[in-house]
Amino acid sequence: GAVVSQHPSWVICKSGTSVKIECRSLDFQATTMFWYRQFPKQSLMLMATSNEGSKATYEQGVEKDKFLINHASLTLSTLTVTSAHPEDSSFYICSARKVSGRAFGPYNEQFFGPGTRLTVL
Amino acid sequence: SQQGEEDPQALSIQEGENATMNCSYKTSINNLQWYRQNSGRGLVHLILIRSNEREKHSGRLRVTLDTSKKSSSLLITASRAADTASYFCATDGTSGTYKYIFGTGTRLKVLA
Numbered sequence: 001g002a003v004v005s006q007h008p009s010w011v012i013c014k015s016g017t018s019v020k021i022e023c024r025s026l027d028f029q030a031t032t033m034f035w036y037r038q039f040p041k042q043s044l045m046l047m048a049t050s051n052e053g054s055k056a057t058y059e060q061g062v063e064k065d066k067f068l069i070n071h072a073s074l075t076l077s078t079l080t081v082t083s084a085h086p087e088d089s090s091f092y093i094c095s096a097r098k099v100s101g102r103a104f105g106p107y108n109e110q111f112f113g114p115g116t117r118l119t120v121l
Numbered sequence: 122s123q124q125g126e127e128d129p130q131a132l133s134i135q136e137g138e139n140a141t142m143n144c145s146y147k148t149s150i151n152n153l154q155w156y157r158q159n160s161g162r163g164l165v166h167l168i169l170i171r172s173n174e175r176e177k178h179s180g181r182l183r184v185t186l187d188t189s190k191k192s193s194s195l196l197i198t199a200s201r202a203a204d205t206a207s208y209f210c211a212t213d214g215t216s217g218t219y220k221y222i223f224g225t226g227t228r229l230k231v232l233a
Contacts, residue, residue, distance in 0.1 A: 032219055034220055034221070036223075041228075042226075043209060043223045043224065043225050043226045044164075044209065044211075044223040045223075046220055046221075046222060046223075049218065049219075049220055057218075091161075093163065093164065095221070097219050108151055108152050108213050108219050108221075109169070110219075110221060111166075112156075112163060112164045112166070113163065114162075114163035115162070115163045115164075117161075
């Protein structure tokens with residue numbers, strides 16, 4: 001199988017605090033993970049690409065200093081929402097790309113975590 | 122950025138009817154995936170179709186891909202109340218970044 005977990009599944013915090021969300025690939029290695037954000041009744045918006053051992057690549061409009069991403073190992077990426085405000089309240093979902101042995105080509109399997117619901121008061 | 126547009130945005134049908142959702146995207150792709158999401162929950166992977174494939178089936182699901190029109194459709198046959206959910210397509214480009222960009226989604230409601 002290919003299982004991705006996220007922790008915590010939900011978190012409530014006060015405005016101004018920082019919150020760390022973990023994304024783990026449990027039974028496979030993932031050199032690349034992705035972070036998405038989803039507001040109510042909207043689609044998933046890609047925030048950033050997390051690369052193991054290197055800096056994350058952020059999508060246009062996403063603040064790097066606001067959303068810190070660390071991909072310290074082949075099975076773990078973390079997203080830290082710094083100085084969170086109520087407008088950061090959202091559903092954060094990660095995905096992990098499985099290295100299938102096919103270096104390039106059309107095979108691109110990614111597996112999604114169950115999501116983390118962040119509520120900032 | 123949003124790669125795909127889906128239509129309809131919302132669809133309401135009776136149990137037993139078929140539901141068809143369409144996804145259009147903007148740039149060349151390697152793969153297209155369809156996902157289901159129940160309200161407030163995570164994503165459930167339905168089908169992955171590669172750019173060199175035209176049709177795939179999985180149970181009551183049928184996905185088609187037309188790369189010349191940059192579009193895909195998801196057909197759910199004999200729908201059930203449990204199929205009520207939001208459905209999203211996601212595409213990866215050919216730039217080698219491997220990232221999937223999601224469409225706007227279709228909210229399906231199946232009435233019992």
